[in-house]
């Protein structure tokens with residue numbers, strides 16, 4: 456890196472927009488949805504950074520849905536389900552929790568960090584708890600920073616392709632790794 460590049464770096468970092476996380480929340484149509492409704496009816500404020508996805512039950516979650524939310528750019532993901540023992544599909548929330556736990560391990564293993572994923576339990580009357588879950592996740596993810604596999608994420612202004620390919624000239628990567636990334640014999 457040349458002297459000019461080094462001196463230009465801090466300016467680039469300072470000019471970056473303040474980080475505001477994008478969060479995806481999966482909630483069940485029973486307690487999760489009712490808690491959101493209660494928060495709305497009581498005018499309880501919660502952060503606007505959250506995209507909600509309704510599920511019939513958190514037991515319907517698949518680890519793939521959770522991982523795909525990250526692949527599609529979420530900085531954090533959480534689930535809201537009925538309290539343990541009160542799931543409208545008997546033990547669906549326990550299944551949902553097991554999948555969140557497994558997905559957390561995968562996130563740790565791939566270096567994304569299991570803290571980016573969480574599960575909350577609450578009844579339909581707990582509007583404040585619903586708002587607190589949203590606030591907790593936004594604050595946690597603000598501290599963790601952006602999801603590094605987010606499409607287009609560039610910590611120093613580079614595109615993802617630049618970070619992956621580095622100094623490889625056009626065509627060199629294909630020759631070395633060939634079709635589907637397998638290394639040529």
Ligand code: FES
Nearest residue numbers: 483512536537543
């Ligand atoms: Fe709410 Fe199963 S119906 S978690």
